[in-house]
Amino acid sequence: MPEPIFKNPNLQALFDKQGFVVVPFLNNDETSILTNFFHQIHADIPHNVFASSSYSSNYEYKKNISTKITELFSIHFERYFMEYAPIGGAFLYKTPGNCSKLMMHQDWTIVDEQKYYAINVWVPLIDTNEQNGTLFVLPGSHLIAETLRAPTLPFFFTGKEDLVLKELVPINVPAGTAIIINHSLIHYSPPNLTDKIRIAITAGVISKNAQLLFYFKDPNAPQAQIEVFEQEPDFLLQFDNFHQDIFDRPKTGKSIGYKSYNTPTLTNEQLKSSIIATKEAAGYSSNVPPACAPTQKSWWKKIISLYKK
Numbered sequence: 440m441p442e443p444i445f446k447n448p449n450l451q452a453l454f455d456k457q458g459f460v461v462v463p464f465l466n467n468d469e470t471s472i473l474t475n476f477f478h479q480i481h482a483d484i485p486h487n488v489f490a491s492s493s494y495s496s497n498y499e500y501k502k503n504i505s506t507k508i509t510e511l512f513s514i515h516f517e518r519y520f521m522e523y524a525p526i527g528g529a530f531l532y533k534t535p536g537n538c539s540k541l542m543m544h545q546d547w548t549i550v551d552e553q554k555y556y557a558i559n560v561w562v563p564l565i566d567t568n569e570q571n572g573t574l575f576v577l578p579g580s581h582l583i584a585e586t587l588r589a590p591t592l593p594f595f596f597t598g599k600e601d602l603v604l605k606e607l608v609p610i611n612v613p614a615g616t617a618i619i620i621n622h623s624l625i626h627y628s629p630p631n632l633t634d635k636i637r638i639a640i641t642a643g644v645i646s647k648n649a650q651l652l653f654y655f656k657d658p659n660a661p662q663a664q665i666e667v668f669e670q671e672p673d674f675l676l677q678f679d680n681f682h683q684d685i686f687d688r689p690k691t692g693k694s695i696g697y698k699s700y701n702t703p704t705l706t707n708e709q710l711k712s713s714i715i716a717t718k719e720a721a722g723y724s725s726n727v728p729p730a731c732a733p734t735q736k737s738w739w740k741k742i743i744s745l746y747k748k
């Protein structure tokens with residue numbers, strides 16, 4: 440178990456149980472400063488998209504945004520965290536239209552999660568709801584399976600998205616409120632179907648002594664062979680062509696060898712019962728009907744055999 444990263448032990452316990460917490464974060468002035476800053480540097484915003492400033496090929500633009508966010512967030516990081524290191528931030532925006540959803544995912548593994556935390560501090564700059572693309576999370580899902588996550592690896596639920604998606608719950612929050620999530624929590628955001636842009640901030644925080652890592656699976660390498668790269672703090676800003684480069688062997692960082700790993704596979708029944716168990720342990724009830732217990736099957740067999748007599 441990693442050393443605590445929240446100053447408040449109750450918040451730490453809730454974060455460990457749910458995989459996320461919701462806390463007041465930016466004040467109204469700070470929310471306005473960041474909103475104005477966004478509009479100043481985005482004269483031309485594409486329609487009907489989900490986009491992140493980290494998708495840009497312009498390093499200076501990304502660095503400028505990341506620095507501004509980290510400066511403004513630092514007093515709030517100080518309020519909530521201890522023994523931590525900020526790793527930068529980005530704008531995430533959804534312009535109106537049904538193509539602006541972000542698919543269900545877990546964030547990349549960027550530290551050794553057995554020993555350290557990697558946390559995504561997500562702060563919308565407007566009040567969020569299910570219509571404008573709030574964050575949906577699967578409470579407790581960070582505990583379902585120990586995984587490595589990278590663009591070149593499948594998720595443990597890949598191919599079973601329909602089963603999982605309906606279990607996510609919307610977290611509607613006022614502007615400036617932070618939804619702080621563990622990188623291994625399953626989450627997604629639906630399209631923005633309103634007529635107003637939804638801007639949010641994502642800012643990364645990791646345990647102070649954690650080395651930043653990135654995992655890469657060469658499609659031609661043996662199944663379980665995953666290359667591990669140590670990375671510098673700004674590696675997330677270094678992708679020139681984000682949507683292509685994230686699938687290539689990293690050009691940044693230092694390869695430190697290989698790790699043996701296969702993405703865990705769960706049957707539908709195992710996945711359903713894991714979701715029910717972890718969601719309930721996190722304090723949420725499930726929408727999934729309980730799986731047929733094997734005893735029930737044998738009970739029916741017994742009944743049928745009685746009728747046959």
Ligand SMILES: O=C(O)CCC(=O)C(=O)O
Nearest residue numbers: 531541546627628639641
């Ligand atoms: O901003 C959003 O809509 C989604 C954010 C998200 O999924 C992430 O930061 O990993």
